[in-house]
Amino acid sequence: MRRMRTWCERFLRKRSSRAWFLTESNRIACVKRMGLEAAGAMSRSPSAKRHTSSVSLKILVDMDGVLCDFEAYLLEQFRSKFPDEPFIPVSERNTFYAHEQYGSIKVELKRNITDIMSSPGFFASLRPISNAVTCMHWMRDIPDVSVWICTSPINKYRNCVSEKYQWVEKHLGFEWTKRVIMCKDKTLIKGDYLIDDRPMIHGEEQFKPNFGKHVVFTQPYNCNVTTEWRLSLWPERKDKLLDFIMFLREGLAFRD
Structure with missing residues (x-):
């Protein structure tokens, strides 16, 4: 237990002023994992945890306001x-x-x-949000992480639908067009996390959405939303993104 607690304290001290991991509950949860397989991976080192976890993670990423400005x-x-x-x-x-x-x-x-x-x-013609494209490629390369684009067309969809595919091909590459889920009700789409700028995700299954946890991607119109799951921007550094993914794997709340 002492070794595990020491690792957790050292890990927390290493975070920058824009720490991904802030809450006391996360510190306690980290220690409580002593004796579990996940804790064994964490106690070896953060980098070992990033690359040796066998947990499969499905992340859904919105387009407008998350990937596109x-x-x-x-x-x-x-x-x-x-x-x-x-x-x-x-x-x-x-x-x-x-x-x-x-x-x-x-x-x-x-x-x-x-x-x-x-x-x-x-x-x-929408421009990519800073670092979004790079982070999508980085996430795609992480073992056992499945990344999908999950976006809703506007009601006047005639141009919107085809142009969203065009945008994906232009900025992410043709292979990413095979990983686009376009639907009006995201609560029906199965996943572990949905990164989305919409303050509340409404739909048929909104009280128990199939997408798992809603990570709010910060925009001015959602700053008043109280949540333990918030991503304010896409990280510039790969190690920061790997930290972000590690916290998702552990199911720990975070606000960057």
Whole structure:
């Protein structure tokens, strides 16, 4: 027990100021794993845990607002097409659906937003969020980790569906197009974790979603959500991503 506690304390001290692992409950949970197979792997070293675990992990990753910088491009297009209309800076967005917040300013702005989103080329032109593409490739290379893109098309789907596939092929490669799950109800999709910017995931199975735990990817409109599962950005370093995956394997809460 002393050896295990010492390892946990040393591990916590090594985290940077932007630590992935902050709560006292996680510290206790780490110690309680003494005597379990998972604890044996952890006690050897963090790197050994990362590469020797036999636990299979299925991670679902949303596109808009998680892989693609939806908000920045929407604002850019809105200001270009409607330069005389009031606009909302990304930092002041407070509803998941942009058309709702714009519609509260002026009714006709709601239609302007939906027209932009459904126009040809919009989804294909979204820029990747910083480090998202690199992290997707890193996760794909981790043994026993299965990564899928899980995204919902907009109601006016004519351009959206095909352009999401185009985006994936352009930025991640053709093989990733085979790992796209497109659906309106994500609660029906089986997984262990869903990384998504939506504050609450609604659907037929919303009280016990098949996707497992919801990791909230931080955007201005979800900052008021209280959760033990939050990812504020994609890490720049591979070792930070491996730490993130290690915590998912252990089922420990985290907020970066």
